[in-house]
Amino acid sequence: MLQKEYDELIKIKRKEVAQRLKDAKEFGGDLTENPEYEHAKNDQAFIEGRIEQISEILQNYVITENGEKETIDIGSIVTIKDLDEKKEKKYKIVSSIESDPEKNKISDESPVGRSLLNKKAGDIVTVKTPTSTRNLEIIDVSYQV
Secondary structure: OHHHHHHHHHHHHHHHHHHHHHHHHHOOOOHHHOHHHHHHHHHHHHHHHHHHHHHHHHHHOOOOOOOOOOEOOOOEEEEEEEOOOOEEEEEEEEOOOOOEHHHOEEEOOOHHHHHHOOOEOOOEEEEEOOOOEEEEEEEEEEEOO
């Protein structure tokens, strides 16, 4: 996913913003009073920063082999039951970089993620979130192959 974003930034977005800068310069006048030029410069700074960030991640990442484990770790798919609300939910435990709560990918650094690490199916954990304290039962732990 990061490699795809990196490639798009390098091959497409970087060229698009360069063209926008060129067009804004050709428009003439004082560049400090040219809103399109300023907007393109801000976009360029964001794109270059993101390219640098992704490049660093891609240079330093390590692929781990999880195999089938009983305990929860990054990469685990966990089915939990909220004992207070009586609802089951399924989450994938991921690094903070990959976190996407809308897609049920929670960070290992979040309150729920942190409380689930190294636990196994059948365990009950108490999670303190900023707004409440919840009791969760771990129903199932699996890994996507």
